[in-house]
Amino acid sequence: MQKLLKQNVIMAVVFIVLLGAAMGAVVGYGESVYNPFTIAAGDPEAAEEPPAEPEDEPAEEPAAEAQVLQGSAEGYGGELTVEVELADGEIVAVRVVDHSETAGLSDPAIEQVPAAVVEAQSTEVDSVSGATVTSEAIKAAVQAALDDAGL
Numbered sequence: 001m002q003k004l005l006k007q008n009v010i011m012a013v014v015f016i017v018l019l020g021a022a023m024g025a026v027v028g029y030g031e032s033v034y035n036p037f038t039i040a041a042g043d044p045e046a047a048e049e050p051p052a053e054p055e056d057e058p059a060e061e062p063a064a065e066a067q068v069l070q071g072s073a074e075g076y077g078g079e080l081t082v083e084v085e086l087a088d089g090e091i092v093a094v095r096v097v098d099h100s101e102t103a104g105l106s107d108p109a110i111e112q113v114p115a116a117v118v119e120a121q122s123t124e125v126d127s128v129s130g131a132t133v134t135s136e137a138i139k140a141a142v143q144a145a146l147d148d149a150g151l
Helices: 002-027 107-120 132-148
Strands: 067-074 079-087 090-098
Touching: 067 132, 079 132, 090 107, 090 132, 107 132
Parallel strands: none
Antiparallel strands: 067 079, 079 090
């Protein structure tokens, strides 16, 4: 009887340790992941003041041989417009110049997708989770600009 009890206690401890490890993996133990819904869930860190809008910096002047294209697509909040800068046949910059997307929710897509397009030299890049419609609109606008230029 004692042997059976000891085995059950050991099994219970092993189960609790494995359950704790599994929950840590699911929750992302110690991992910081952008979640646009944390403010609604009452996360005190997410409720901090959002970063200040960057001050208007002088626009970078395109190089003499650079070509700046413009394209638009329908985003979550309406039309989204991008500028695509090409130099020597490569995409050197993508800028979202006009949009009506939801502030805060769309910011990660507006920052990450243009950089990913430049890095990949393609619109075949991943969308940002939580801002899928905005991500897809940016990629579609870039593709529209390239298509309009016959590229």
